[in-house]
Amino acid sequence: MHKHIERAVAEIGTVLLGKEVQVRLALCCLFARGHLLIEDLPGMGKTTLSNALAKVLGLDYKRVQFTSDLLPADILGVSVFNRDTTQFEFIPGPIFTQVLLADEINRTTPKSQSALLEAMEEGQVTIEGKTRELPAPFFVIATQNPSTQSGTYPLPESQLDRFLMRLSLGYPDREAERKLLMGEDSRKKLSRLQAVMSIQDLIAIQTAVDDVHCSDNLLDYVQRLVEHSRNHTDFVDGLSPRGALAIMRCAKTWAFMSGRGHVVPEDVQMILPSVVEHRLSTSANALVGSHGMSHKLMEEIAVIG
Amino acid sequence: MSIIWQIPRNCLGWILVAQFALILPHIERLPWWVMAAYAVCASWRVMVYQGRWSLPPKMLKLVLAVLCFFGIYQTYGTMVGLEPTVALLFSGFCLKLLEVVEKRDVYVIIFLAYFVALTEFLFSQDFLVSAFIFLSILLISTALVALHQHSYDTLNLSSLKKATVIFSQALPLMAVLFIIFPRFDPLWKVPLPSHQAKTGISESMSPGDISNLSQSGELAFRVVFDGEIPARKDMYWRGLVLSEFDGRTWTQAQWKKDFLTESEKESLLGAMTNPLQYTVYQEATHQPWLFSLALAYADDKTIKAVNDFRLVRTDNIHSRIKYQVISDQEAMYGQTLSRIEKTLEVSLPRTGNERARKFAEMTYSRSTGDRDYIDKILTKFNRENYVYTLKPPLLGEDTIDEFLFDTRRGFCSHYASTFVFLMRAAGIPARVIAGYQGGEINPISDTVLVHQFDAHGWAEVWLDGDGWVRIDPTAAVAPDRIEYGLENAMAEEGSFLSDTPLSPLRYRNITWLNSVRLQMDAFGYYWSSWVLQYKGERQLQVLQSLLGEVTPWRVAALLMTVSSVVLLIVFGHLIKGRGEPKAAVYVKWYLRLCRQLEAAGYVRDASEGPIDFARRVDRSNPQWKKTLLSATRSFVRLSYEQVSQREQSLLVKQLRRDVLSIMYQLRVK
Structure with missing residues (x-):
């Protein structure tokens, strides 16, 4: 299984140069059965990463470009009157897929954003009073521009909370950028990407993650972190139990990806910024405190206590 | 099929260890077959645990119990008495292992074990024994703890650790109870161990019959002087006065049973000009006589003073006792001798030892007086070829003659006996004194240790005007014996404690071993004087110094204070433990x-x-x-x-x- 993981990382690395940690975190999010939000300025490779992820994992994927005039029916699907059968027939929207790439999710109105809500949490959608199951696995990989940019509708907190991780890619380092500039068109490369694992492999990894051991000492550490975020006035809102669960799930997955059968504090620290940053800060200061709050939290809590 | 309850593995292990520890100190006393029974029961139990054997049927258990009764009767010839009862208790204790079916049976074994542990105290209350019994009780408690723990280890040390914690929590309370608990005289007396032979010096002395004087390194008694310890050569511990001689054996005179009256005792005390005060801690002798320096006075109801200036207890000494004595070797008291006494103290058998009698008459006729005669005899011992030895030849009919003129080899009894005979033959009243001479000074506890090998015999002679005067003829032959003790006197012969090669006293020349021995002895002394003898006066003194005034309220307050301090500490730990888990x-x-x-x-x-x-x-x-x-x-x-x-x-x-x-x-x- 670890072979698959390493190959996936290497494969994605061919299109997204010099971002191994972010690639690993993104994979970690998916292996932990979570939805991923990639936030960065335009042109940083958000879409490339999301496309590559879907392709490499061998999943069936659809892409929706979110615009300000997008309607919920555009995502979920719509019933159309069939003249032959004289009945309304349901045309499934792009959400009926294994991976939904929601590009620039904060460009659309809250109404359309919330159409994603039920789908993300429950793996099902209700259209015209009828509940329809989504295929499994079902991932949403959304990208968004920083909310300070013009023409954005910031995601509501409730919806942010539904993303297991929020990643930022950041500028590439000099060497990686040089390679990028010298290399061929990334679109071509993207089309050449191959799936390195099957759905069975993916499910096997997801199940194996559940068996990773969490000792009492580690749970103590996580609880100290969570409690601190709730008690300390520097944090506007503390971490919710869902947030705490998210930390545990990601830490377990990270430990598994690192080839360990048990979680160590380093795993928690590794995934913590991506998992808690978007939960700790309100949407209003989302970018202001980027990477600030989670690091503050880590620094204030002793690992061994 | 019903589910069979098993003793937890850990608990069974600790029970077997504890039982073994309990039997260990009794090993010398218990009949061998009790050990065998224990081995059988223990292995049976282990087999039951492993599921290989089943528990014995009722009939077999009955047979085993009857066999035990029979065995004890066979071994001791009686079912009454201390040893048979203890043996019975132990065999029952072993057999109980085969009767454990339920958890409550384990409790029975454990509580029985606590009781059995105390039986050792009936035989010895030494501090080493006490320390061992403390250890056994700790082991029993460990078994009790193990019964309530889940562990699959055979002997889990965590049980021992926990028991130790509980045990040490009880210690302060135990100390307080020890200090304040009133000591009652026992309501019933435990019958004494019957096999203990009489030890120490014997009632009679017949030097001719002994060819190899056996010595023992056992402690006879210990003396604590209030002031300075007198010189070794002056320490003659008088025990018996032997006045009757039948030609072979010296015995105590039957007629001499007069005790000093209170007024006589008072005047004796009054006659002392340079009194020496000391306390004697005497081991059990099962005989009534006590040991003291010359002219002894004791203010004690249980002690009587005999008119030959000895002290005698009203009943036999069956356990270590302590008595205070005031002595003055130079006191001018009892300077008269009645006619009857004078006749008796010069009496000899009508016949026998003719050569000695003649020699006495001849020498006395050539002497200028009693003193000169005594000097002449002592000079004879000193100048002529007399040898002090612990391995003298056996003597025939006329013991005095043979020793004086033929063999010329003997130990203190030979010289004392011969000397007194020669005195009486010349008409000078004289008698043999049996007791101990010298002693070892333990510098750590500042006490004098008198061992059995310090046993000695010497003479007292009546001189008009001086009264009874101590003469030690052995000093004329072997002055080293008196100055430095038996060990040095026997250095050449190598016969000192030769029959007890393991006695630590033999190795006094190994410095560290000797200092360990003296340390142990000092500790034993403090143990005996502060723990075993802690009662009556001493208890009251300690309580008074603690409480000022001893009232029930104050005693209760002391008890409450200590127990609440202990409880508070324990409670504090519990609270602390709850707040934050202890760091691993x-x-x-x-x-x-x-x-x-x-x-x-x-x-x-x-x-x-x-x-x-x-x-x-x-x-x-x-x-x-x-x-x-x-x-x-x-x-x-x-x-x-x-x-x-x-x-x-x-x-x-x-x-x-x-x-x-x-x-x-x-x-x-």
Whole structure:
């Protein structure tokens, strides 16, 4: 299984140069059965990463470009009157897929954003009073521009909370950028990407993650972190139990990806910024405190206590 | 099929250990077959535990019990008395192992064990024995703890640890109860061990019949002087006055049973000009006589003073006793001798030892007086070829003649006996005194130890005007015996304690061994005087110094105070334990390592994970980086991985080793 993981990382690395940690975190999010939000300025490779992820994992994927005039029916699907059968027939929207790439999710109105809500949490959608199951696995990989940019509708907190991780890619380092500039068109490369694992492999990894051991000492550490975020006035809102669960799930997955059968504090620290940053800060200061709050939290809590 | 309850493995192990510890001190006393019965019962129980055998049927148990009764009757010839009863208790204690079916039976065994533990005190209350019984009680408590623990180890040390904690919590309370609990005289007396032979000096003395004087290193008594300890050569501990001679054996005179009256005792005390005060701690002799220096006075209801200036107890001494004596060797008292006494103290058998009688008459006729005669006899012993030995030849009919003129080899009894005979033959009243001479001074406790091998016989002679005067003819032959003790006197012959090669007293020349022996002896003395003798006066004194005035309220207050302090401490620990879980050992070791590294300049931030820290330090490439990585690995595994108990203890050991190694290397730098 670890072979698959390493190959996936290497494969994605061919299109997204010099971002191994972010690639690993993104994979970690998916292996932990979570939805991923990639936030960065335009042109940083958000879409490339999301496309590559879907392709490499061998999943069936659809892409929706979110615009300000997008309607919920555009995502979920719509019933159309069939003249032959004289009945309304349901045309499934792009959400009926294994991976939904929601590009620039904060460009659309809250109404359309919330159409994603039920789908993300429950793996099902209700259209015209009828509940329809989504295929499994079902991932949403959304990208968004920083909310300070013009023409954005910031995601509501409730919806942010539904993303297991929020990643930022950041500028590439000099060497990686040089390679990028010298290399061929990334679109071509993207089309050449191959799936390195099957759905069975993916499910096997997801199940194996559940068996990773969490000792009492580690749970103590996580609880100290969570409690601190709730008690300390520097944090506007503390971490919710869902947030705490998210930390545990990601830490377990990270430990598994690192080839360990048990979680160590380093795993928690590794995934913590991506998992808690978007939960700790309100949407209003989302970018202001980027990477600030989670690091503050880590620094204030002793690992061994 | 019903479910069979089993004694937990750990508990069974501890019960067997505790039982063995209980039997151990009795091993010399119990008949051999009780040990065999224990071995059989214990192995049977183990087989039952392993599921190979089943418990014995009722009939067999009955037969075993009857066999035990029969065996005890066969061994002791009676069912009454201390030893048969203890043996019975022990055999029942062993057989009970075969009767454990339910948990409550284990309780029976354990509570019985507490009771059985105390039986040893009936035989000895030595501090070593007491320490061992404390240990046994700890082991029994461990079994009790183990009964309530879940463990699959055979002898889990955590049970012992827990029992030790509980035990030590009880200690302060025990100490207080020891101090304040009133000592009652026993309501019933435990019948005494019957086999204990009479030890110490005997009632009669017949030197001709002994060819090899057996000596023992046992303590006869111990003396604590209030003032300075007198010189060794002046310490003649009088015990018996032997006045009757039948030609072979000296015995106590039947007629001499007069005790001093109170007024006579008063005048004796009044006659003392230079009194010496001391306390004697005498071991059990099962005889009534006491030992004291010459002209002894004791203010004690149970002690009588005999008119030959000895002290005698009203009943036999069956356990260690203590008595205070005032003595003055120079007191001018009892300067008259009645006619009857005078006749009796010169009486000899009508016939026998003719050569000696003639020699006495001849020598006396050539002497200028009694004193000159005594000097002449002593000079004869001193100048002529007389030998002091512990291995004298046996003597025939005329013991005095044979010794005086033929064999010329003997120990103190020979010389004393012969000397007194020669005195009486010349018409001078004289008698043989049996007792002890000298003693060893233990500098640690400042006491004089008188051992059985210090037993001695000497003479007293009546001189008009001086009264009874002590003459030790042995001193004329072997002055070393009196000045330095038997060991030095016998250095050449090598016969000192030759029949007890293991006696530590034989090895007094090995300095450290001797100092250990003296330490043990001093401790035994303090034990006996402060623990065993802690009653009556002494208890009252201690209580008074503690409480000022001894009232029930104050005693109760003392008891309450100590118990509440103990309870508060225990309670405090419980509360503290609840608030924050106690840090595990490995966490303590790891944090210790971090502190040491911090001092060496490698600071781990509290929020830094151990692996990250190790990697960071590793980059600066210190000498001990491998050890640090190994320590970190152990710590991480202990903290975050699922490890079995066995693995855990191994890892903790490994961690400790690594931490100590790094600390050592840092220090060397």
